[in-house]
Amino acid sequence: MMDNxxxxxxxxxxxxxxxxIILSFVLTGVGGYLFSxxxxxxxxxxxxKISRSQLEQTYQQRRAxxxxxxxxxxxxxxxxxxxxxxxxxxxxxxxINQALLDQFAQELGISAGDQQIxxxxxALPYFQTDGKFDNKKYxxxxxxxxxxxxxxxxxxxxxxxxxxxxxxxxxTDFALASEVNSFAGLMLQSRNVRLATLDIQSFLEKQTVTxxxxxxxxxxxxxxxxxxxxxxxxYIQLNAQKDLSNINISDDEAKVxxxxxxxxxxAPGQKKYSILVLADEAAAKxxxxxxxxxxxxxxxxxxxxxxxxxxKQNGSLGWITIxxxxxxxxxxxxxxxxxxxTPVKISNGYAIFRLxxxxxxxxxxxxxxxxxxxxxxxxxxxxxxxxALQQKVSQAASNDNDTLAPAATAGxxxxxxxxxxxxxxxxxxxxxxxxxxxxxxxxxxxxNGPTGMNSDMITLGNDSAFIVRVEGYxxxxxxxxxKVHDKVxxxxxxxxxxxxMNAEAQKLLAALKEGKGEEAMKAANISFGEVxxxxxxxxxxxxxxxxxxxxxxxxxxxxxGMSNVPGTKVVLIQLDSVTEGKPTPEQxxxxxxxxxxxxxxxxxxxxxxxxxxxxxxxxxxKDYQ
Numbered sequence: 001m002m003d004n005x006x007x008x009x010x011x012x013x014x015x016x017x018x019x020x021i022i023l024s025f026v027l028t029g030v031g032g033y034l035f036s037x038x039x040x041x042x043x044x045x046x047x048x049k050i051s052r053s054q055l056e057q058t059y060q061q062r063r064a065x066x067x068x069x070x071x072x073x074x075x076x077x078x079x080x081x082x083x084x085x086x087x088x089x090x091x092x093x094x095x096i097n098q099a100l101l102d103q104f105a106q107e108l109g110i111s112a113g114d115q116q117i118x119x120x121x122x123a124l125p126y127f128q129t130d131g132k133f134d135n136k137k138y139x140x141x142x143x144x145x146x147x148x149x150x151x152x153x154x155x156x157x158x159x160x161x162x163x164x165x166x167x168x169x170x171x172t173d174f175a176l177a178s179e180v181n182s183f184a185g186l187m188l189q190s191r192n193v194r195l196a197t198l199d200i201q202s203f204l205e206k207q208t209v210t211x212x213x214x215x216x217x218x219x220x221x222x223x224x225x226x227x228x229x230x231x232x233x234x235y236i237q238l239n240a241q242k243d244l245s246n247i248n249i250s251d252d253e254a255k256v257x258x259x260x261x262x263x264x265x266x267a268p269g270q271k272k273y274s275i276l277v278l279a280d281e282a283a284a285k286x287x288x289x290x291x292x293x294x295x296x297x298x299x300x301x302x303x304x305x306x307x308x309x310x311x312k313q314n315g316s317l318g319w320i321t322i323x324x325x326x327x328x329x330x331x332x333x334x335x336x337x338x339x340x341x342t343p344v345k346i347s348n349g350y351a352i353f354r355l356x357x358x359x360x361x362x363x364x365x366x367x368x369x370x371x372x373x374x375x376x377x378x379x380x381x382x383x384x385x386x387x388a389l390q391q392k393v394s395q396a397a398s399n400d401n402d403t404l405a406p407a408a409t410a411g412x413x414x415x416x417x418x419x420x421x422x423x424x425x426x427x428x429x430x431x432x433x434x435x436x437x438x439x440x441x442x443x444x445x446x447x448n449g450p451t452g453m454n455s456d457m458i459t460l461g462n463d464s465a466f467i468v469r470v471e472g473y474x475x476x477x478x479x480x481x482x483k484v485h486d487k488v489x490x491x492x493x494x495x496x497x498x499x500x501m502n503a504e505a506q507k508l509l510a511a512l513k514e515g516k517g518e519e520a521m522k523a524a525n526i527s528f529g530e531v532x533x534x535x536x537x538x539x540x541x542x543x544x545x546x547x548x549x550x551x552x553x554x555x556x557x558x559x560x561g562m563s564n565v566p567g568t569k570v571v572l573i574q575l576d577s578v579t580e581g582k583p584t585p586e587q588x589x590x591x592x593x594x595x596x597x598x599x600x601x602x603x604x605x606x607x608x609x610x611x612x613x614x615x616x617x618x619x620x621x622k623d624y625q
Contacts, residue, residue, distance in 0.1 A: 021130040045099040053441030066279040100611040112160035149461045184591035188581020194528035196572040203497035228422040233473035240386040242465035244378040265364045269322045272357040274315035277307035284343035284350035446468040505570040510558040
């Protein structure tokens with residue numbers, strides 16, 4: 001099974017899919033569930049609040065992601081009402097779906113422990129150097145992307161829970177050969193097309209707009225011109241000691257720690273296993289009898305195992321650390337080399353395990369670990385000192401809640417005062433999810449403005465902490481027309497240009513289907529480009545998706561279609577021919593795994609649809625309805 005998963009994950013298509021899934025947890029701010037204030041909520045899912053601040057943050061992050069993906073084409077999408085509505089709805093759907101999955105996972109008792117999270121983070125290649133976890137790289141990457149370590153860990157936790165949830169939904173991963181063949185043929189199918197593009201820019205240049213049109217658009221779309229709430233804050237920042245060489249740890253202190261925590265310096269034992277997978281209990285019992293009579297385990301694997309991946313390795317599962325085995329393997333309780341288990345029920349049949357070899361645990365000598373241990377103890381001492389400083393400063397801030405001056409004195413730091421900013425223009429020093437949630441969604445502002453209170457100490461990782469107070473507050477308000485006049489004028493022109501462009505495209509498409517396309521295209525000063533061959537598995541955008549949604553052309557004829565990229569362009573499509581894919585055995589094997597993964601995704605979407613249908617979902621923010 002693990003080989004199966006690894007094989008699938010190595011494909012570029014699946015890597016992109018997994019990246020999107022993982023990125024969605026990080027970008028949508030899973031950590032925000034921990035810090036939502038319940039004030040000014042945007043939505044509620046079965047009683048679970050989604051704050052407006054959280055939703056606005058997701059909206060902005062979704063915009064940023066699309067801007068990076070679309071480049072210069074993003075401006076047209078973002079400036080259209082249709083485009084903004086689409087981004088808002090995607091943001092809300094992400095958070096609602098995540099809330100539903102959270103709740104369902106809790107009902108099933110699915111969870112992820114701290115050790116699992118630690119192992120998952122250590123395994124991420126982004127944080128590794130020469131195949132080993134690099135703490136400095138981990139800290140630097142999180143800092144450079146303004147990601148709080150606690151929120152990141154919570155995102156990993158949620159991802160692990162969702163992966164367990166998806167696996168439970170996928171069940172036995174059963175797929176009919178006929179279904180896989182059809183799927184493989186479709187994924188490897190290629191289509192020869194010629195494309196002609198109508199770009200909105202050429203239509204935009206011809207548009208004019210009147211003051212009456214500008215005023216009408218402004219009044220009908222006032223929500224598009226709401227200036228976000230703004231704040232002025234003051235804060236102090238505490239930083240942990242950077243130079244650890246001044247912290248003295250003696251060899252004797254290190255030896256005492258070593259003796260008291262010997263398990264930390266012990267490499268756990270390992271066991272090497274092999275597996276024979278049978279389709280059902282009867283086949284497993286028969287294989288068990290053959291083994292009792294002296295049959296060779298590897299020969300049976302080659303002849304009878306239904307798991308092709310492990311069979312290619314003669315059944316070998318490799319070395320597995322003791323205590324980290326899957327439950328089925330641990331429960332087999334194999335203790336002697338050569339020992340074979342009784343048949344064990346697994347997700348796709350029955351397994352017989354064999355213990356091939358063992359390695360005993362090894363304790364590293366104190367001399368070998370002394371230098372690293374002293375360095376670690378210095379780090380821990382610095383953390384303890386930093387925590388003590390936080391306690392001292394926090395107490396000073398609580399004793400005098402009307403100013404940060406006493407807290408600054410206690411911490412030997414300076415109070416920093418900012419100018420006005422909103423959630424999109426947060427100063428770099430405060431650009432962190434925890435701090436943003438605190439400032440815009442916490443208890444420092446109420447319906448009357450700033451509360452005049454110092455915040456609690458906000459710790460970011462092990463080396464930085466803040467206390468913040470809001471000094472001034474401006475609520476969100478609709479900007480006057482004279483301030484956004486030029487922006488409104490451009491939006492009106494884009495709306496008119498889009499309507500004219502779409503009408504022209506529909507007219508050309510009708511002419512093409514009637515066999516009058518050559519004359520119509522010439523009159524519109526547009527022509528089809530050179531023939532392009534598009535493979536289904538590489539279709540990643542709206543135009544390519546439209547190409548594969550078109551019916552196959554009748555022999556000797558062509559099919560015509562179009563794809564509209566809102567606020568950007570319309571692409572006319574001439575489909576010349578279709579070539580069915582013919583998978584090789586290796587491709588078919590991969591497609592089987594891909595098809596099972598897709599079945600799991602489809603099952604997940606069906607489950608989400610069912611959960612949404614039964615859920616009590618209330619949306620309070622009209623901009624996201």
